[in-house]
Amino acid sequence: EESKKVVLQEDASLPKATKSKLGNLTPLRSQRVRVSGWVHRLRDQKGIIFVVLRDGTGYLQCVLSGTAQTYEALTLTLESSLELVGTLQPVPEGKTAPGGHELVVDYWRVLGAAPGAEDAFSSRLNEKSDPSILADLRHLVLRGETASAILKLRAALLSSFRGSLVSHDLLEVTPPCLVQTQVEGGATLFTLDYYGQPAFLTQSSQLYLETCLPSLGDVFCVQESFRAENSHTRRHLSEYTHLEAELAFITFEDLMNHIESIICETIGRLLQDPSSAALIKQLNPNFQTPSRPFLRLSYVDAIKWLNEHGIQHEAEDAEGNVIKDEHGNPKMVDHAVGDDIAEAAERRMTDILGTPVFLYGFPAVLKAFYMKKMPKKEGAPDDNHVFTESCDLLMPGVGEIVGGSMRIADMEELLAAYKREGIDASPYYWFTDQRKYGTCEHGGYGLGVERFLAWLANRYTVRECSLYPRWPGRATP
Numbered sequence: 226e227e228s229k230k231v232v233l234q235e236d237a238s239l240p241k242a243t244k245s246k247l248g249n250l251t252p253l254r255s256q257r258v259r260v261s262g263w264v265h266r267l268r269d270q271k272g273i274i275f276v277v278l279r280d281g282t283g284y285l286q287c288v289l290s291g292t293a294q295t296y297e298a299l300t301l302t303l304e305s306s307l308e309l310v311g312t313l314q315p316v317p318e319g320k321t322a323p324g325g326h327e328l329v330v331d332y333w334r335v336l337g338a339a340p341g342a343e344d345a346f347s348s349r350l351n352e353k354s355d356p357s358i359l360a361d362l363r364h365l366v367l368r369g370e371t372a373s374a375i376l377k378l379r380a381a382l383l384s385s386f387r388g389s390l391v392s393h394d395l396l397e398v399t400p401p402c403l404v405q406t407q408v409e410g411g412a413t414l415f416t417l418d419y420y421g422q423p424a425f426l427t428q429s430s431q432l433y434l435e436t437c438l439p440s441l442g443d444v445f446c447v448q449e450s451f452r453a454e455n456s457h458t459r460r461h462l463s464e465y466t467h468l469e470a471e472l473a474f475i476t477f478e479d480l481m482n483h484i485e486s487i488i489c490e491t492i493g494r495l496l497q498d499p500s501s502a503a504l505i506k507q508l509n510p511n512f513q514t515p516s517r518p519f520l521r522l523s524y525v526d527a528i529k530w531l532n533e534h535g536i537q538h539e540a541e542d543a544e545g546n547v548i549k550d551e552h553g554n555p556k557m558v559d560h561a562v563g564d565d566i567a568e569a570a571e572r573r574m575t576d577i578l579g580t581p582v583f584l585y586g587f588p589a590v591l592k593a594f595y596m597k598k599m600p601k602k603e604g605a606p607d608d609n610h611v612f613t614e615s616c617d618l619l620m621p622g623v624g625e626i627v628g629g630s631m632r633i634a635d636m637e638e639l640l641a642a643y644k645r646e647g648i649d650a651s652p653y654y655w656f657t658d659q660r661k662y663g664t665c666e667h668g669g670y671g672l673g674v675e676r677f678l679a680w681l682a683n684r685y686t687v688r689e690c691s692l693y694p695r696w697p698g699r700a701t702p
């Protein structure tokens with residue numbers, strides 16, 4: 226034992242080692258290389274110690290035998306950080322290892338030893354850890370193979386989206402997060418004190434994107450949006466990454482075609498890239514590219530469809546309270562035109578349909594103030610329902626991933642819309658000015674990146690698709 230405590234020295238007579246990330250090793254086969262990373266897995270097999278090293282770009286099996294098998298090797302712990310030098314060899318016939326090669330180590334050292342025993346990584350975090358522990362230890366969960374694969378796919382997804390949007394002549398801009406106007410209704414605003422003035426965290430960058438059209442042409446942004454929604458569902462976050470785009474001189478039909486193209490081209494780009502295709506295969510082995518064109522269902526037809534399929538919703542009284550029957554169960558009723566299609570009904574519908582579906586033409590009363598009204602069909606009954614040129618894209622397993630619409634182009638109509646919604650028009654002067662100085666027909670959409678990723682990677686909840694997810698009560702780590 227004493228002899229093993231001798232500190233290992235790097236042998237200067239050996240060929241110079243090339244420093245490399247684990248993801249770039251293949252061209253360095255049979256050469257001497259220097260790598261650094263964390264102990265991802267560890268096993269001792271017939272006296273030879275196998276370390277699977279991880280550095281974020283890949284994994285590498287490192288073999289500690291002979292002089293490399295020091296006392297430190299025998300007490301090595303998971304998640305310690307190491308530097309290792311050795312010869313990169315193809316794995317022996319019949320054996321497998323990440324990348325098809327392994328490092329036969331001649332020199333190594335511990336950079337930061339991780340604790341063992343009750344403070345060991347695997348004692349703090351394992352398959353049996355309950356969800357609140359996992360949330361507190363998100364920084365450690367990220368070291369796992371699944372969590373890191375999701376985040377790598379997320380990065381590839383964002384870059385594919387950017388590629389598709391730029392190829393459609395949209396320019397990326399960066400709107401502010403600190404704002405003084407609402408977009409999607411006062412109920413979900415996070416308010417804050419801004420040098421003594423009221424301000425909000427943005428719910429959507431849409432209004433700012435609209436102002437860019439006359440100077441920059443069609444634009445998009447990838448920006449955090451904030452929603453103070455007290456929703457503990459698997460698809461709501463308090464902060465989420467919002468991919469939004471705005472296009473000028475288009476029709477409602479153009480808008481839906483554009484959304485469909487961007488989504489399909491983005492998926493195409495991901496599948497063409499071998500490393501993102503491998504991540505999709507790892508996370509969602511049964512993934513299939515949706516076929517085009519996407520199903521389009523008007524809101525009115527969706528209401529009919531729900532009733533034909535016996536999908537009901539909870540009855541509410543005039544104050545919005547759920548009506549209960551004599552057993553205390555909520556009273557269920559059919560959908561009627563004018564009703565909101567709630568999350569549960571929407572989810573059941575997409576799961577039965579099993580394909581992406583555009584729901585379009587929602588009643589104005591259910592939607593935001595800025596939405597353009599649908600032209601009334603000639604001879605249609607005057608039944609009080611005003612519909613909008615709005616669409617939601619629903620995906621199986623997740624539900625709504627995109628919300629979009631054409632916008633009111635006429636200034637008088639916009640001023641009337643503020644009034645109807647009880648919105649003070651003065652802070653919106655810059656938004657109104659778009660209609661004053663050369664208005665145009667335009668529209669756009671917002672896509673929830675975590676929801677899209679949950680669909681793509683077949684995750685149970687959007688919480689797995691955010692680096693550090695925020696939901697009611699959770700802003701740590």
Ligand code: 4AD
Nearest residue numbers: 429431452461462465469626627628669670671673
């Ligand atoms: O439908 P929403 O509220 O639309 C807007 O904000 C528009 N102003 C966007 C635009 O036209 N530029 O939100 C758009 C999308 C939703 O379809 C959903 O994917 C996502 O944003 N989203 C959320 N994702 C996670 N957690 C939440 N709380 C979300 N709220 C909306």
